[in-house]
Amino acid sequence: EVVLTQSPGTLSLSPGERATLFCRASQSVSGSKLAWYQQKSGQAPRLLIFGASSRATGIPDRVSGSGSGTDFTLTISRLEPEDFAVYYCQQYSSTPLTFGGGTKVEI
Amino acid sequence: EVQLLESGGGLVQPGGSLRLSCAASGFTFSSFAMSWVRQAPGKGLEWVSAISGSGTRTYYRDSAKGRFTISRDNSRNTVYLQMNSLRADDTAVYYCAKERRSEGDIDYWGQGALVTVSS
Numbered sequence: 001e002v003v004l005t006q007s008p009g010t011l012s013l014s015p016g017e018r019a020t021l022f023c024r025a026s027q028s029v030s031g032s033k034l035a036w037y038q039q040k041s042g043q044a045p046r047l048l049i050f051g052a053s054s055r056a057t058g059i060p061d062r063v064s065g066s067g068s069g070t071d072f073t074l075t076i077s078r079l080e081p082e083d084f085a086v087y088y089c090q091q092y093s094s095t096p097l098t099f100g101g102g103t104k105v106e107i
Numbered sequence: 108e109v110q111l112l113e114s115g116g117g118l119v120q121p122g123g124s125l126r127l128s129c130a131a132s133g134f135t136f137s138s139f140a141m142s143w144v145r146q147a148p149g150k151g152l153e154w155v156s157a158i159s160g161s162g163t164r165t166y167y168r169d170s171a172k173g174r175f176t177i178s179r180d181n182s183r184n185t186v187y188l189q190m191n192s193l194r195a196d197d198t199a200v201y202y203c204a205k206e207r208r209s210e211g212d213i214d215y216w217g218q219g220a221l222v223t224v225s226s
Contacts, residue, residue, distance in 0.1 A: 035212040037152075044202055044216035045152065056207075056214060088152055092211025096168045097142070097154040 002027055002091050004100035011105045019076040021103045023089035028069045033093040036065055036074045039102075040085045048087075049074065079105070109133040109215045111203045116220030119193055127188040127220055129203030137161065137181040140209035143188045145199035146219075155201070156188060160209060193224045 003026040013019055023034070032052035037045035047056040049065035052072055062077040076083055084107055089100040115127040127143070142157040156177040157166045165177050176189040186203060200219040207214035 033210065033212070037213075039152075044219060045213075046216075047207070047212065047214050050207060050212045050214075090152075090154075090212065095157075095166045095211075097157070097211050099152040099154065102151045 001096055002029065002094060002098050004089050004091060004098055006087075006089060006100035006103050008103060009101070011103060012107070013079055013105065014107065015079050015081055017079050019074075019079055019083070019105055021074040021087055021105075023067075023072040023074070023100050025070045025072075025091060029072075029091045030093040032068050033091060034065075034067070034072050035090045035092065037088045037090065038083075038085045039088065045088065076105075109205065111205060111215060111217035113201065113203045113217045113220035116201065116222050118223045118225065120226050121194060121224055123193050123224070124189070124191045125193065125222060126190070127201055127203075127222070129186045129188075129217055131184045131186070131203075131205065134205065136184040138209075140206040140211075141177075141179065141186045142204045142206060142211075142213060143177065143186075144202045144204050144213070144216075145197075145222075146202070147196075147199040150199075153199075157206070157211070158186065190222070193222075195224050198222060198224045 005024045007022045034052045036049040039045040053065045086102045110132045112130045143155040158177045162179045174192045179186040203217040204213040205215040
């Protein structure tokens with residue numbers, strides 16, 4: 001099973017600042033099959049990034065993903081009020097599909 | 108517009124059974140794999156099971172093998188999760204999810220169905 005470790009656990013930032021979130025896999029994620037999701041309280045997750053760096057439909061270009069192998073990064077260049085949420089990475093290169101523990105981005 | 112509507116959640120005693128249903132609309136249902144993902148109260152996301160578009164291939168996390176069964180009825184655009192021998196640690200919101208290209212990443216999620224296992 002591929003274990004995903006996200007860091008930091010919590011990120012305290014202000015609107016307009018840059019957010020950098022990390023996701024490290026216990027083994028190489030083949031094909032860069034790594035996705036990022038945003039979840040707000042009481043809501044279902046929303047897909048942000050797939051294939052490590054491709055933005056999902058409707059996601060603004062201030063959100064970007066990068067990385068390969070075992071190390072991946074989600075960057076939000078300028079935080080908007082609606083960006084304060086919990087973010088999860090997920091690998092889908094092998095079953096069981098696994099998620100990271102999440103990073104909370106708070107004001 | 109893609110819509111996924113779960114039903115069948117509720118309170119069940121340990122050792123009991125429950126069947127979740129997810130009615131899908133807004134896309135060609137049989138062309139996409141579907142997953143169930145759960146979230147225990149205050150915790151992160153945990154993948155439970157997946158089924159191919161045709162229904163011929165199914166996948167489970169270890170803790171679900173032998174207790175849960177995923178199935179689908181493409182004529183009704185519905186996916187199911189039959190859960191037996193339920194335990195307290197199965198308590199969670201269960202999300203029905205559509206896979207983006209049947210590879211495992213998820214582009215649409217239902218609103219979730221709460222399953223509570225308690226005596």
